[in-house]
Amino acid sequence: MAAPLSSMTGFARSDGTIEGLAWAWEVRSVNGRGLDLRFRLPPGFDALEPALRTAAAKLLKRGNVTANLTVKREDQPKLAPDPAALEQVLALALELAARIPGAEPPRAEALLGLPGVLRPTTAADSEAVVQTQAEAIRQGFAAVLDGLVTARQGEGARLAGILDALLAEIDALRGRAAVEAADQPAQQRARMLETVQALLSEVPALPEERIVQEVAMLAAKSDVREELDRLDAHVHAARALLAEGENIGRRFDFLVQEFNREANTLCSKSASVALTATGLKLKATIEQLREQVQNIE
Known part of the structure:
Protein backbone atom coordinates (compact mmCIF):
# COMPACT_ATOMS: atom_id res chain seq x y z
CA MET A 1 0.00 0.00 0.00
CA ALA A 2 1.36 3.42 -0.99
CA ALA A 3 2.30 5.85 1.76
CA PRO A 4 -0.01 8.87 2.15
CA LEU A 5 1.07 12.17 0.65
CA SER A 6 2.44 14.60 3.25
CA SER A 7 2.49 18.36 3.18
CA MET A 8 5.27 20.33 4.86
CA THR A 9 2.69 22.51 6.63
CA GLY A 10 1.29 21.47 9.99
CA PHE A 11 0.84 22.20 13.70
CA ALA A 12 0.53 20.02 16.80
CA ARG A 13 0.42 20.49 20.57
CA SER A 14 0.98 18.17 23.51
CA ASP A 15 1.02 18.87 27.25
CA GLY A 16 1.06 17.16 30.63
CA THR A 17 2.24 17.26 34.23
CA ILE A 18 4.84 15.19 36.07
CA GLU A 19 6.28 15.48 39.59
CA GLY A 20 4.95 19.01 40.12
CA LEU A 21 6.07 20.21 36.67
CA ALA A 22 3.62 21.26 33.95
CA TRP A 23 5.01 21.10 30.39
CA ALA A 24 3.68 21.88 26.92
CA TRP A 25 5.07 21.27 23.44
CA GLU A 26 4.01 23.28 20.39
CA VAL A 27 5.46 22.29 17.01
CA ARG A 28 4.92 24.13 13.72
CA SER A 29 6.26 23.32 10.26
CA VAL A 30 6.24 25.21 6.96
CA ASN A 31 7.83 24.76 3.54
CA GLY A 32 11.59 24.30 3.29
CA ARG A 33 14.14 23.02 0.80
CA GLY A 34 15.47 20.53 3.36
CA LEU A 35 14.84 19.72 7.01
CA ASP A 36 15.57 22.67 9.30
CA LEU A 37 14.85 21.95 13.00
CA ARG A 38 14.79 24.79 15.52
CA PHE A 39 14.24 24.13 19.24
CA ARG A 40 13.28 26.69 21.87
CA LEU A 41 13.97 25.08 25.23
CA PRO A 42 13.85 26.64 28.71
CA PRO A 43 17.09 26.93 30.71
CA GLY A 44 18.09 23.57 32.16
CA PHE A 45 16.54 21.51 29.35
CA ASP A 46 19.17 22.08 26.64
CA ALA A 47 20.63 18.61 27.15
CA LEU A 48 17.46 17.09 25.66
CA GLU A 49 18.00 18.62 22.22
CA PRO A 50 20.28 16.00 20.56
CA ALA A 51 17.85 13.16 21.29
CA LEU A 52 14.89 15.29 20.18
CA ARG A 53 16.61 16.13 16.89
CA THR A 54 17.27 12.46 16.21
CA ALA A 55 13.63 11.58 16.88
CA ALA A 56 12.36 14.34 14.59
CA ALA A 57 14.71 13.42 11.73
CA LYS A 58 13.34 9.85 11.72
CA LEU A 59 9.81 11.05 10.97
CA LEU A 60 10.31 14.28 9.00
CA LYS A 61 12.31 14.63 5.79
CA ARG A 62 11.67 18.23 4.72
CA GLY A 63 10.32 21.48 6.14
CA ASN A 64 11.24 24.33 8.48
CA VAL A 65 10.17 23.01 11.88
CA THR A 66 10.02 25.02 15.11
CA ALA A 67 9.54 23.15 18.41
CA ASN A 68 8.75 25.24 21.49
CA LEU A 69 8.79 23.80 25.03
CA THR A 70 7.31 25.68 28.00
CA VAL A 71 7.53 24.44 31.60
CA LYS A 72 5.95 25.71 34.80
CA ARG A 73 6.17 24.44 38.36
CA GLU A 74 2.81 23.70 39.91
CA ASP A 75 3.95 23.84 43.55
CA GLN A 76 3.94 27.29 45.17
CA PRO A 77 7.40 28.52 46.20
CA THR A 122 12.00 25.98 45.84
CA ALA A 123 13.48 22.74 46.97
CA ALA A 124 15.94 21.24 44.51
CA ASP A 125 14.52 18.19 42.76
CA SER A 126 16.30 14.92 43.32
CA GLU A 127 18.16 13.31 40.43
CA ALA A 128 15.44 10.67 40.14
CA VAL A 129 12.72 13.34 39.86
CA VAL A 130 14.73 15.24 37.24
CA GLN A 131 15.12 12.06 35.16
CA THR A 132 11.40 11.30 35.45
CA GLN A 133 10.52 14.79 34.29
CA ALA A 134 12.95 14.62 31.37
CA GLU A 135 11.56 11.27 30.24
CA ALA A 136 7.99 12.62 30.36
CA ILE A 137 9.04 15.61 28.25
CA ARG A 138 10.73 13.30 25.71
CA GLN A 139 7.61 11.17 25.50
CA GLY A 140 5.55 14.33 25.10
CA PHE A 141 7.75 15.33 22.18
CA ALA A 142 7.22 11.91 20.58
CA ALA A 143 3.46 12.43 20.94
CA VAL A 144 3.57 15.91 19.44
CA LEU A 145 5.68 14.60 16.55
CA ASP A 146 3.03 11.97 15.82
CA GLY A 147 0.43 14.74 15.90
CA LEU A 148 2.46 16.83 13.48
CA VAL A 149 2.86 13.89 11.08
CA THR A 150 -0.91 13.32 11.20
CA ALA A 151 -1.58 17.01 10.55
CA ARG A 152 0.85 17.07 7.61
CA GLN A 153 -0.74 13.94 6.15
CA GLY A 154 -4.20 15.49 6.51
CA GLU A 155 -3.00 18.56 4.64
CA GLY A 156 -1.33 16.23 2.13
CA ALA A 157 -4.65 14.47 1.42
CA ARG A 158 -6.28 17.81 0.64
CA LEU A 159 -3.28 18.74 -1.49
CA ALA A 160 -3.47 15.46 -3.43
CA GLY A 161 -7.01 16.34 -4.54
CA ILE A 162 -5.87 19.74 -5.79
CA LEU A 163 -2.91 18.27 -7.67
CA ASP A 164 -5.08 15.59 -9.27
CA ALA A 165 -7.52 18.25 -10.50
CA LEU A 166 -4.69 20.37 -11.93
CA LEU A 167 -3.21 17.36 -13.73
CA ALA A 168 -6.62 16.60 -15.21
CA GLU A 169 -6.83 20.20 -16.45
CA ILE A 170 -3.35 20.01 -17.96
CA ASP A 171 -4.29 16.76 -19.71
CA ALA A 172 -7.46 18.36 -21.09
CA LEU A 173 -5.52 21.37 -22.37
CA ARG A 174 -2.98 19.04 -23.97
CA GLY A 175 -5.84 17.29 -25.81
CA ARG A 176 -7.25 20.63 -26.94
CA ALA A 177 -3.81 21.68 -28.19
CA ALA A 178 -3.53 18.46 -30.18
CA VAL A 179 -6.80 19.24 -31.98
CA GLU A 180 -5.81 22.85 -32.63
CA ALA A 181 -2.36 21.83 -33.87
CA ALA A 182 -3.81 19.38 -36.39
CA ASP A 183 -4.40 22.21 -38.91
CA GLN A 184 -1.03 23.76 -38.26
CA PRO A 185 0.96 21.88 -40.97
CA ALA A 186 -1.43 23.12 -43.67
CA GLN A 187 -1.13 26.69 -42.43
CA GLN A 188 2.64 26.39 -42.29
CA ARG A 189 2.71 24.82 -45.77
CA ALA A 190 1.08 27.93 -47.17
CA ARG A 191 3.67 30.04 -45.41
CA MET A 192 6.42 27.83 -46.77
CA LEU A 193 5.22 28.38 -50.34
CA GLU A 194 5.22 32.13 -49.82
CA THR A 195 8.71 31.95 -48.39
CA VAL A 196 9.99 29.76 -51.21
CA GLN A 197 8.57 32.12 -53.81
CA ALA A 198 10.27 35.02 -52.07
CA LEU A 199 13.56 33.16 -52.00
CA LEU A 200 13.32 32.22 -55.69
CA SER A 201 12.67 35.81 -56.66
CA GLU A 202 15.84 37.08 -55.03
CA VAL A 203 18.70 38.19 -57.21
CA PRO A 204 21.06 36.51 -57.21
CA ALA A 205 18.94 33.41 -56.61
CA LEU A 206 19.68 31.44 -53.45
CA PRO A 207 21.18 27.97 -53.83
CA GLU A 208 18.74 25.11 -53.85
CA GLU A 209 20.35 23.67 -50.69
CA ARG A 210 19.60 26.89 -48.81
CA ILE A 211 15.96 26.81 -49.90
CA VAL A 212 15.66 23.19 -48.76
CA GLN A 213 17.10 24.18 -45.36
CA GLU A 214 14.61 27.03 -44.95
CA VAL A 215 11.66 24.79 -45.83
CA ALA A 216 12.88 22.09 -43.43
CA MET A 217 13.20 24.63 -40.61
CA LEU A 218 9.66 25.89 -41.16
CA ALA A 219 8.34 22.32 -41.26
CA ALA A 220 10.04 21.49 -37.99
CA LYS A 221 8.64 24.63 -36.39
CA SER A 222 5.11 23.59 -37.22
CA ASP A 223 5.36 20.12 -35.67
CA VAL A 224 4.35 20.08 -31.96
CA ARG A 225 3.61 16.36 -31.72
CA GLU A 226 6.82 15.73 -29.77
CA GLU A 227 5.92 18.36 -27.16
CA LEU A 228 2.38 17.00 -26.82
CA ASP A 229 3.69 13.44 -26.43
CA ARG A 230 6.10 14.54 -23.72
CA LEU A 231 3.35 16.43 -21.90
CA ASP A 232 1.26 13.27 -21.94
CA ALA A 233 4.21 11.29 -20.52
CA HIS A 234 4.75 13.92 -17.81
CA VAL A 235 1.08 13.72 -16.75
CA HIS A 236 1.40 9.94 -16.37
CA ALA A 237 4.65 10.34 -14.43
CA ALA A 238 3.06 12.90 -12.10
CA ARG A 239 0.13 10.62 -11.37
CA ALA A 240 2.56 7.78 -10.64
CA LEU A 241 4.33 10.03 -8.12
CA LEU A 242 1.02 10.87 -6.44
CA ALA A 243 0.26 7.17 -6.17
CA GLU A 244 3.69 6.61 -4.60
CA GLY A 245 3.04 9.34 -2.04
CA GLU A 246 6.07 9.35 0.26
CA ASN A 247 8.94 11.85 -0.10
CA ILE A 248 8.10 12.85 -3.67
CA GLY A 249 8.41 16.62 -3.31
CA ARG A 250 11.83 17.11 -4.90
CA ARG A 251 11.10 14.76 -7.82
CA PHE A 252 7.71 16.37 -8.44
CA ASP A 253 9.31 19.82 -8.42
CA PHE A 254 11.79 18.69 -11.11
CA LEU A 255 8.95 17.18 -13.16
CA VAL A 256 7.05 20.49 -13.09
CA GLN A 257 10.10 22.16 -14.64
CA GLU A 258 9.81 19.68 -17.51
CA PHE A 259 6.10 20.51 -17.86
CA ASN A 260 7.05 24.16 -18.17
CA ARG A 261 9.72 23.49 -20.77
CA GLU A 262 7.25 21.71 -23.07
CA ALA A 263 4.58 24.40 -22.64
CA ASN A 264 7.08 27.14 -23.53
CA THR A 265 8.19 25.27 -26.66
CA LEU A 266 4.56 24.66 -27.65
CA CYS A 267 3.84 28.39 -27.46
CA SER A 268 6.96 29.26 -29.44
CA LYS A 269 5.96 26.84 -32.23
CA SER A 270 2.35 27.96 -32.35
CA ALA A 271 1.14 29.25 -35.72
CA SER A 272 -2.42 30.09 -34.67
CA VAL A 273 -4.15 32.35 -32.17
CA ALA A 274 -6.17 29.43 -30.78
CA LEU A 275 -3.13 27.26 -30.12
CA THR A 276 -1.28 30.17 -28.54
CA ALA A 277 -4.23 30.84 -26.21
CA THR A 278 -4.32 27.18 -25.20
CA GLY A 279 -0.57 27.21 -24.64
CA LEU A 280 -0.85 30.24 -22.35
CA LYS A 281 -3.64 28.57 -20.35
CA LEU A 282 -1.43 25.51 -20.12
CA LYS A 283 1.43 27.60 -18.74
CA ALA A 284 -0.86 29.25 -16.17
CA THR A 285 -2.15 25.88 -14.99
CA ILE A 286 1.40 24.51 -14.73
CA GLU A 287 2.33 27.52 -12.60
CA GLN A 288 -0.57 26.70 -10.25
CA LEU A 289 0.74 23.13 -10.13
CA ARG A 290 4.24 24.40 -9.28
CA GLU A 291 2.92 26.52 -6.41
CA GLN A 292 1.10 23.56 -4.89
CA VAL A 293 4.02 21.18 -5.38
CA GLN A 294 6.16 23.48 -3.21
CA ASN A 295 4.10 22.24 -0.23
CA ILE A 296 4.88 18.54 -0.72
CA GLU A 297 7.36 16.86 1.61
Whole structure:
Protein backbone atom coordinates (compact mmCIF):
# COMPACT_ATOMS: atom_id res chain seq x y z
CA MET A 1 0.00 0.00 0.00
CA ALA A 2 1.36 3.42 -0.99
CA ALA A 3 2.30 5.85 1.76
CA PRO A 4 -0.01 8.87 2.15
CA LEU A 5 1.07 12.17 0.65
CA SER A 6 2.44 14.60 3.25
CA SER A 7 2.49 18.36 3.18
CA MET A 8 5.27 20.33 4.86
CA THR A 9 2.69 22.51 6.63
CA GLY A 10 1.29 21.47 9.99
CA PHE A 11 0.84 22.20 13.70
CA ALA A 12 0.53 20.02 16.80
CA ARG A 13 0.42 20.49 20.57
CA SER A 14 0.98 18.17 23.51
CA ASP A 15 1.02 18.87 27.25
CA GLY A 16 1.06 17.16 30.63
CA THR A 17 2.24 17.26 34.23
CA ILE A 18 4.84 15.19 36.07
CA GLU A 19 6.28 15.48 39.59
CA GLY A 20 4.95 19.01 40.12
CA LEU A 21 6.07 20.21 36.67
CA ALA A 22 3.62 21.26 33.95
CA TRP A 23 5.01 21.10 30.39
CA ALA A 24 3.68 21.88 26.92
CA TRP A 25 5.07 21.27 23.44
CA GLU A 26 4.01 23.28 20.39
CA VAL A 27 5.46 22.29 17.01
CA ARG A 28 4.92 24.13 13.72
CA SER A 29 6.26 23.32 10.26
CA VAL A 30 6.24 25.21 6.96
CA ASN A 31 7.83 24.76 3.54
CA GLY A 32 11.59 24.30 3.29
CA ARG A 33 14.14 23.02 0.80
CA GLY A 34 15.47 20.53 3.36
CA LEU A 35 14.84 19.72 7.01
CA ASP A 36 15.57 22.67 9.30
CA LEU A 37 14.85 21.95 13.00
CA ARG A 38 14.79 24.79 15.52
CA PHE A 39 14.24 24.13 19.24
CA ARG A 40 13.28 26.69 21.87
CA LEU A 41 13.97 25.08 25.23
CA PRO A 42 13.85 26.64 28.71
CA PRO A 43 17.09 26.93 30.71
CA GLY A 44 18.09 23.57 32.16
CA PHE A 45 16.54 21.51 29.35
CA ASP A 46 19.17 22.08 26.64
CA ALA A 47 20.63 18.61 27.15
CA LEU A 48 17.46 17.09 25.66
CA GLU A 49 18.00 18.62 22.22
CA PRO A 50 20.28 16.00 20.56
CA ALA A 51 17.85 13.16 21.29
CA LEU A 52 14.89 15.29 20.18
CA ARG A 53 16.61 16.13 16.89
CA THR A 54 17.27 12.46 16.21
CA ALA A 55 13.63 11.58 16.88
CA ALA A 56 12.36 14.34 14.59
CA ALA A 57 14.71 13.42 11.73
CA LYS A 58 13.34 9.85 11.72
CA LEU A 59 9.81 11.05 10.97
CA LEU A 60 10.31 14.28 9.00
CA LYS A 61 12.31 14.63 5.79
CA ARG A 62 11.67 18.23 4.72
CA GLY A 63 10.32 21.48 6.14
CA ASN A 64 11.24 24.33 8.48
CA VAL A 65 10.17 23.01 11.88
CA THR A 66 10.02 25.02 15.11
CA ALA A 67 9.54 23.15 18.41
CA ASN A 68 8.75 25.24 21.49
CA LEU A 69 8.79 23.80 25.03
CA THR A 70 7.31 25.68 28.00
CA VAL A 71 7.53 24.44 31.60
CA LYS A 72 5.95 25.71 34.80
CA ARG A 73 6.17 24.44 38.36
CA GLU A 74 2.81 23.70 39.91
CA ASP A 75 3.95 23.84 43.55
CA GLN A 76 3.94 27.29 45.17
CA PRO A 77 7.40 28.52 46.20
CA LYS A 78 8.13 28.79 49.93
CA LEU A 79 9.40 31.97 51.56
CA ALA A 80 12.68 31.94 53.45
CA PRO A 81 14.73 34.81 54.92
CA ASP A 82 17.84 35.98 53.16
CA PRO A 83 20.46 35.63 55.95
CA ALA A 84 22.65 38.49 54.77
CA ALA A 85 19.74 40.88 54.29
CA LEU A 86 18.20 39.90 57.64
CA GLU A 87 21.47 40.48 59.50
CA GLN A 88 21.88 43.87 57.87
CA VAL A 89 18.40 45.21 58.68
CA LEU A 90 18.53 43.72 62.21
CA ALA A 91 21.83 45.47 62.93
CA LEU A 92 20.46 48.77 61.63
CA ALA A 93 17.23 48.40 63.62
CA LEU A 94 19.08 47.60 66.86
CA GLU A 95 21.47 50.49 66.34
CA LEU A 96 18.57 52.86 65.72
CA ALA A 97 16.63 51.57 68.77
CA ALA A 98 19.71 52.11 70.98
CA ARG A 99 19.95 55.73 69.90
CA ILE A 100 16.31 56.50 70.70
CA PRO A 101 15.52 56.68 74.44
CA GLY A 102 12.64 54.40 75.42
CA ALA A 103 12.40 52.78 71.99
CA GLU A 104 11.24 49.19 71.91
CA PRO A 105 13.42 46.54 70.30
CA PRO A 106 12.57 45.79 66.65
CA ARG A 107 9.73 43.29 66.13
CA ALA A 108 10.34 40.20 64.02
CA GLU A 109 7.28 40.65 61.76
CA ALA A 110 8.35 44.21 60.98
CA LEU A 111 11.81 43.09 59.95
CA LEU A 112 10.48 40.22 57.83
CA GLY A 113 8.13 42.62 56.06
CA LEU A 114 10.98 44.74 54.73
CA PRO A 115 11.72 44.37 50.97
CA GLY A 116 14.38 41.78 50.19
CA VAL A 117 14.39 40.06 53.58
CA LEU A 118 12.04 37.22 52.51
CA ARG A 119 12.61 35.54 49.17
CA PRO A 120 10.80 32.67 47.41
CA THR A 121 12.67 29.39 47.36
CA THR A 122 12.00 25.98 45.84
CA ALA A 123 13.48 22.74 46.97
CA ALA A 124 15.94 21.24 44.51
CA ASP A 125 14.52 18.19 42.76
CA SER A 126 16.30 14.92 43.32
CA GLU A 127 18.16 13.31 40.43
CA ALA A 128 15.44 10.67 40.14
CA VAL A 129 12.72 13.34 39.86
CA VAL A 130 14.73 15.24 37.24
CA GLN A 131 15.12 12.06 35.16
CA THR A 132 11.40 11.30 35.45
CA GLN A 133 10.52 14.79 34.29
CA ALA A 134 12.95 14.62 31.37
CA GLU A 135 11.56 11.27 30.24
CA ALA A 136 7.99 12.62 30.36
CA ILE A 137 9.04 15.61 28.25
CA ARG A 138 10.73 13.30 25.71
CA GLN A 139 7.61 11.17 25.50
CA GLY A 140 5.55 14.33 25.10
CA PHE A 141 7.75 15.33 22.18
CA ALA A 142 7.22 11.91 20.58
CA ALA A 143 3.46 12.43 20.94
CA VAL A 144 3.57 15.91 19.44
CA LEU A 145 5.68 14.60 16.55
CA ASP A 146 3.03 11.97 15.82
CA GLY A 147 0.43 14.74 15.90
CA LEU A 148 2.46 16.83 13.48
CA VAL A 149 2.86 13.89 11.08
CA THR A 150 -0.91 13.32 11.20
CA ALA A 151 -1.58 17.01 10.55
CA ARG A 152 0.85 17.07 7.61
CA GLN A 153 -0.74 13.94 6.15
CA GLY A 154 -4.20 15.49 6.51
CA GLU A 155 -3.00 18.56 4.64
CA GLY A 156 -1.33 16.23 2.13
CA ALA A 157 -4.65 14.47 1.42
CA ARG A 158 -6.28 17.81 0.64
CA LEU A 159 -3.28 18.74 -1.49
CA ALA A 160 -3.47 15.46 -3.43
CA GLY A 161 -7.01 16.34 -4.54
CA ILE A 162 -5.87 19.74 -5.79
CA LEU A 163 -2.91 18.27 -7.67
CA ASP A 164 -5.08 15.59 -9.27
CA ALA A 165 -7.52 18.25 -10.50
CA LEU A 166 -4.69 20.37 -11.93
CA LEU A 167 -3.21 17.36 -13.73
CA ALA A 168 -6.62 16.60 -15.21
CA GLU A 169 -6.83 20.20 -16.45
CA ILE A 170 -3.35 20.01 -17.96
CA ASP A 171 -4.29 16.76 -19.71
CA ALA A 172 -7.46 18.36 -21.09
CA LEU A 173 -5.52 21.37 -22.37
CA ARG A 174 -2.98 19.04 -23.97
CA GLY A 175 -5.84 17.29 -25.81
CA ARG A 176 -7.25 20.63 -26.94
CA ALA A 177 -3.81 21.68 -28.19
CA ALA A 178 -3.53 18.46 -30.18
CA VAL A 179 -6.80 19.24 -31.98
CA GLU A 180 -5.81 22.85 -32.63
CA ALA A 181 -2.36 21.83 -33.87
CA ALA A 182 -3.81 19.38 -36.39
CA ASP A 183 -4.40 22.21 -38.91
CA GLN A 184 -1.03 23.76 -38.26
CA PRO A 185 0.96 21.88 -40.97
CA ALA A 186 -1.43 23.12 -43.67
CA GLN A 187 -1.13 26.69 -42.43
CA GLN A 188 2.64 26.39 -42.29
CA ARG A 189 2.71 24.82 -45.77
CA ALA A 190 1.08 27.93 -47.17
CA ARG A 191 3.67 30.04 -45.41
CA MET A 192 6.42 27.83 -46.77
CA LEU A 193 5.22 28.38 -50.34
CA GLU A 194 5.22 32.13 -49.82
CA THR A 195 8.71 31.95 -48.39
CA VAL A 196 9.99 29.76 -51.21
CA GLN A 197 8.57 32.12 -53.81
CA ALA A 198 10.27 35.02 -52.07
CA LEU A 199 13.56 33.16 -52.00
CA LEU A 200 13.32 32.22 -55.69
CA SER A 201 12.67 35.81 -56.66
CA GLU A 202 15.84 37.08 -55.03
CA VAL A 203 18.70 38.19 -57.21
CA PRO A 204 21.06 36.51 -57.21
CA ALA A 205 18.94 33.41 -56.61
CA LEU A 206 19.68 31.44 -53.45
CA PRO A 207 21.18 27.97 -53.83
CA GLU A 208 18.74 25.11 -53.85
CA GLU A 209 20.35 23.67 -50.69
CA ARG A 210 19.60 26.89 -48.81
CA ILE A 211 15.96 26.81 -49.90
CA VAL A 212 15.66 23.19 -48.76
CA GLN A 213 17.10 24.18 -45.36
CA GLU A 214 14.61 27.03 -44.95
CA VAL A 215 11.66 24.79 -45.83
CA ALA A 216 12.88 22.09 -43.43
CA MET A 217 13.20 24.63 -40.61
CA LEU A 218 9.66 25.89 -41.16
CA ALA A 219 8.34 22.32 -41.26
CA ALA A 220 10.04 21.49 -37.99
CA LYS A 221 8.64 24.63 -36.39
CA SER A 222 5.11 23.59 -37.22
CA ASP A 223 5.36 20.12 -35.67
CA VAL A 224 4.35 20.08 -31.96
CA ARG A 225 3.61 16.36 -31.72
CA GLU A 226 6.82 15.73 -29.77
CA GLU A 227 5.92 18.36 -27.16
CA LEU A 228 2.38 17.00 -26.82
CA ASP A 229 3.69 13.44 -26.43
CA ARG A 230 6.10 14.54 -23.72
CA LEU A 231 3.35 16.43 -21.90
CA ASP A 232 1.26 13.27 -21.94
CA ALA A 233 4.21 11.29 -20.52
CA HIS A 234 4.75 13.92 -17.81
CA VAL A 235 1.08 13.72 -16.75
CA HIS A 236 1.40 9.94 -16.37
CA ALA A 237 4.65 10.34 -14.43
CA ALA A 238 3.06 12.90 -12.10
CA ARG A 239 0.13 10.62 -11.37
CA ALA A 240 2.56 7.78 -10.64
CA LEU A 241 4.33 10.03 -8.12
CA LEU A 242 1.02 10.87 -6.44
CA ALA A 243 0.26 7.17 -6.17
CA GLU A 244 3.69 6.61 -4.60
CA GLY A 245 3.04 9.34 -2.04
CA GLU A 246 6.07 9.35 0.26
CA ASN A 247 8.94 11.85 -0.10
CA ILE A 248 8.10 12.85 -3.67
CA GLY A 249 8.41 16.62 -3.31
CA ARG A 250 11.83 17.11 -4.90
CA ARG A 251 11.10 14.76 -7.82
CA PHE A 252 7.71 16.37 -8.44
CA ASP A 253 9.31 19.82 -8.42
CA PHE A 254 11.79 18.69 -11.11
CA LEU A 255 8.95 17.18 -13.16
CA VAL A 256 7.05 20.49 -13.09
CA GLN A 257 10.10 22.16 -14.64
CA GLU A 258 9.81 19.68 -17.51
CA PHE A 259 6.10 20.51 -17.86
CA ASN A 260 7.05 24.16 -18.17
CA ARG A 261 9.72 23.49 -20.77
CA GLU A 262 7.25 21.71 -23.07
CA ALA A 263 4.58 24.40 -22.64
CA ASN A 264 7.08 27.14 -23.53
CA THR A 265 8.19 25.27 -26.66
CA LEU A 266 4.56 24.66 -27.65
CA CYS A 267 3.84 28.39 -27.46
CA SER A 268 6.96 29.26 -29.44
CA LYS A 269 5.96 26.84 -32.23
CA SER A 270 2.35 27.96 -32.35
CA ALA A 271 1.14 29.25 -35.72
CA SER A 272 -2.42 30.09 -34.67
CA VAL A 273 -4.15 32.35 -32.17
CA ALA A 274 -6.17 29.43 -30.78
CA LEU A 275 -3.13 27.26 -30.12
CA THR A 276 -1.28 30.17 -28.54
CA ALA A 277 -4.23 30.84 -26.21
CA THR A 278 -4.32 27.18 -25.20
CA GLY A 279 -0.57 27.21 -24.64
CA LEU A 280 -0.85 30.24 -22.35
CA LYS A 281 -3.64 28.57 -20.35
CA LEU A 282 -1.43 25.51 -20.12
CA LYS A 283 1.43 27.60 -18.74
CA ALA A 284 -0.86 29.25 -16.17
CA THR A 285 -2.15 25.88 -14.99
CA ILE A 286 1.40 24.51 -14.73
CA GLU A 287 2.33 27.52 -12.60
CA GLN A 288 -0.57 26.70 -10.25
CA LEU A 289 0.74 23.13 -10.13
CA ARG A 290 4.24 24.40 -9.28
CA GLU A 291 2.92 26.52 -6.41
CA GLN A 292 1.10 23.56 -4.89
CA VAL A 293 4.02 21.18 -5.38
CA GLN A 294 6.16 23.48 -3.21
CA ASN A 295 4.10 22.24 -0.23
CA ILE A 296 4.88 18.54 -0.72
CA GLU A 297 7.36 16.86 1.61
